[in-house]
Amino acid sequence: MKNFLSSLLATLTGLVIMTIVFFLILLGIVSASTSKEPVEVEENSLLLARFNAQILDRANEDPFALLFSGNFMYDEIMGLNQILKDLEKAKTDDNIEGIFMNLRSINAGVATLGEIRDAMLDFKESGKFIYAFSEAYTQKSYYLASVADSVFMAPEGMFLFNGLSAQVMFYKNALEKIGVEMQVIRHGSYKGAVEPFLRDDLSDENREQIEGYVGAIWGKMMEDISQSRGLSVEELNQIADDLSTIDSEKLVETGMIDALLYYDEVLTLMKEKMDVEEEEDLNAVSLKQYKDAPVKEKKAYSRDKVAVIYGMGSVVDGTAGEGYISSERISKAIRKARRDKSVKAIVFRINSGGGSGMASDVIHREVLLAAKEKPVVASMGDVAASGGYYIAAPADTILASPNTITGSIGVFGLFPNIQVLLNDKLGITTDVVKTRL
Numbered sequence: 001m002k003n004f005l006s007s008l009l010a011t012l013t014g015l016v017i018m019t020i021v022f023f024l025i026l027l028g029i030v031s032a033s034t035s036k037e038p039v040e041v042e043e044n045s046l047l048l049a050r051f052n053a054q055i056l057d058r059a060n061e062d063p064f065a066l067l068f069s070g071n072f073m074y075d076e077i078m079g080l081n082q083i084l085k086d087l088e089k090a091k092t093d094d095n096i097e098g099i100f101m102n103l104r105s106i107n108a109g110v111a112t113l114g115e116i117r118d119a120m121l122d123f124k125e126s127g128k129f130i131y132a133f134s135e136a137y138t139q140k141s142y143y144l145a146s147v148a149d150s151v152f153m154a155p156e157g158m159f160l161f162n163g164l165s166a167q168v169m170f171y172k173n174a175l176e177k178i179g180v181e182m183q184v185i186r187h188g189s190y191k192g193a194v195e196p197f198l199r200d201d202l203s204d205e206n207r208e209q210i211e212g213y214v215g216a217i218w219g220k221m222m223e224d225i226s227q228s229r230g231l232s233v234e235e236l237n238q239i240a241d242d243l244s245t246i247d248s249e250k251l252v253e254t255g256m257i258d259a260l261l262y263y264d265e266v267l268t269l270m271k272e273k274m275d276v277e278e279e280e281d282l283n284a285v286s287l288k289q290y291k292d293a294p295v296k297e298k299k300a301y302s303r304d305k306v307a308v309i310y311g312m313g314s315v316v317d318g319t320a321g322e323g324y325i326s327s328e329r330i331s332k333a334i335r336k337a338r339r340d341k342s343v344k345a346i347v348f349r350i351n352s353g354g355g356s357g358m359a360s361d362v363i364h365r366e367v368l369l370a371a372k373e374k375p376v377v378a379s380m381g382d383v384a385a386s387g388g389y390y391i392a393a394p395a396d397t398i399l400a401s402p403n404t405i406t407g408s409i410g411v412f413g414l415f416p417n418i419q420v421l422l423n424d425k426l427g428i429t430t431d432v433v434k435t436r437l
Contacts, residue, residue, distance in 0.1 A: 039293045041095040044274055045283040047086075047290060049101045051116075051144070053078045055108035057351050057381050058310045060322045078287070080112055080381075086290050087119040091126045093293075097274050098129035100284070101148060103141040109382025110217050111401035113144050117224065120147045129273060133266045139164070142256075143221050146228045150269075155260040159245040163237075164218045166210050170196045179420030188410030197414065213405050220402045231255055307337035308347045315355030315363070315387040325352055325391070327359035331366040338370040345375040348395060354386025357411055361390075368394035380404045 059079030090096045099120070106113065120130060124147075132145035136158040145151050153159065175182060175197065182197035192206035202210070222233045231239075231254070244250045251257045261269070267282065276282055285293070311325040320326035337343045348367065354360065370376050371394050378384075378392035380400040385408040392398050400406055422428040 039285065039289050041093065041285050041290070041293050042283045043095050044097055044276070045095050045285055046270065046274075047090050047096050047099045048284045048286045049099055050103075050286065051078065051101075051106045051108070051141075052104060053107065055080055055083070055106070055112055055116075057081065057112075057312055057349055080108075080115060082291050083116060083287065084119050086287055087116075087123050089293070089295055090290065091123045091128070096128065096285075098131065098270075099123065100270060101130065101132040101145060103132060103134040103145055104136060105138050106140045106144065108140070109403075110140065110143070110221065111380075111382040111403040111405075113140055114220070114224070114401050114403050117144055117147050120144075124149070131266065131270060131273075133261075133263065135263075137161075139221070143225065146225045150259075151229075151257045152259050152261045152266050153248070153251065153257050154262060155248060157248065157260075159248070159251055159256070161240050161245040161256070162243060163240045164214050166214050168192075168196060168202060168206075168210075170200045172197055172200055179418070179422075179425045181417040181420070183415040183417055185413040185415075186410070187412070191408065191410040191412055193408075194412045194414065209407075217403050217405075229255055303342055304344045305340075305342050306345045306347060307333075307340070307343045308349060309333045309337065310349045311363075311388075311391065312349075312351045312381075315352055315359045315391070317356050317359045325350075325355070325359070325363070325388075327356070327362040330363050334363070334366040334370050338366075338373055343374070345377065346370055347377050347379055348392065349379045349381065350384045350388050350392050351381030352385075352388035352391075353383050354388050354390075354408070357387065360387035363391040364394060367391060371396055380406055386410070 053076040055078045057080050059077045059082065087099075090099070108116075124130060129150075130148040131150050131152070132148035133152045133154075134141060134145065134157065135154040137145065137153060138160050139162075142151075142159070142161065172182075184194045184198055186194050189203070189205045190209050192203065192209065195203060195206055219233075222236050225231070225236060226233050235254070239245065239254055239256065244254060245256065248260055252260060268278065270276075270282060271278060271280070274282070309330065311330055312322070313324040315325045316327070318326050319328045321329070334346065334348070337346050367376060367378075375397075376395040378395035378398045380388075380392065380398070381404065382401075383405045384392055384400065385406055389406050389409060422430075
């Protein structure tokens with residue numbers, strides 16, 4: 001009995017200590033997230049843009065999100081809304097002389113990059129400069145870099161530029177070998193998501209739509225790069241077809257980049273540009289820091305508001321948090337904005353490939369009700385397809401980026417028949433007793 005009480009006391013003591021430690025960690029996270037001091041931007045400073053984290057339409061600023069999301073890299077997510085806001089602020093900030101983009105692989109959709117690119121073009125209208133540098137350019141990073149006044153790459157760097165492709169993996173034959181038959185209910189010949197379970201190659205309809213959106217995205221990228229770099233679309237496509245970018249020297253000859261320079265040489269160029277002595281360091285502030293820099297000219301306050309509701313991820317039933325378009329949570333947000341008399345319009349930002357038909361219909365209903373009372377604008381991000389398009393449909397106005405993938409209207413259902421797998425392959429059988437025949 002004595003040993004039992006000692007063990008119980010030790011267990012309770014451990015639980016109390018763990019609770020205290022957990023509370024202190026939680027307090028630290030909240031404190032670090034809420035006690036940010038305004039950043040002082042020195043005169044003659046650079047805005048350092050590193051897009052080395054996943055870029056979503058909005059980064060969750062909730063200090064509890066990191067702890068309860070299970071994603072301990074959550075703080076590394078960048079919000080497109082904040083990036084655009086910071087670039088607009090930097091345009092009129094007298095202390096910011098220019099932007100230095102130090103790029104590598106970028107984890108963002110092409111439509112998202114297009115919005116950042118447009119914001120960079122707007123920034124350049126202020127007369128300030130943009131330099132871009134990378135040790136290895138991907139097609140996405142070069143697409144963004146091409147907007148810069150000067151594009152540089154390390155002499156031994158890598159440059160990927162060979163066009164876009166889309167690959168579909170098919171499972172039908174593999175499932176047949178293990179005795180699984182996938183029974184499919186589908187409406188629409190172009191609803192290609194189920195084809196991997198029905199075929200071993202692309203149908204004509206699916207091939208047509210994939211060629212359509214891949215070609216459209218590549219065409220838009222080439223058009224934008226052409227305007228920024230002074231190369232024709234035909235020249236750019238020829239460079240991609242010939243794999244000319246494998247040879248670094250040809251990058252300069254073709255005009256894809258301006259020079260092959262090491263990082264320190266690029267810094268020296270920027271020092272000369274900003275009249276900074278060679279031995280001095282450049283004043284630089286990162287995008288992550290700059291979001292806390294105060295805005296000098298505050299806009300006039302108005303009681304009238306525009307509600308911005310973000311729908312990111314798969315459409316699902318229930319109350320799932322950020323990263324999913326859950327029917328109850330999103331419907332509640334739309335309903336709240338509809339009933340709020342100070343909200344004069346609603347912007348519904350959608351970035352989703354669809355999901356639950358039931359959840360989509362629930363949200364569709366709330367958008368429809370809201371549109372009867374006040375203007376509703378649907379803004380599409382990288383993708384707004386299937387259920388993602390359906391929930392946008394009742395809006396008064398639907399806006400999409402030239403690189404947004406949208407459409408794919410229709411439904412499907414998948415039901416695996418595993419009778420052969422269980423009976424013949426594994427020797428498992430079942431029998432049933434029913435209350436009624």
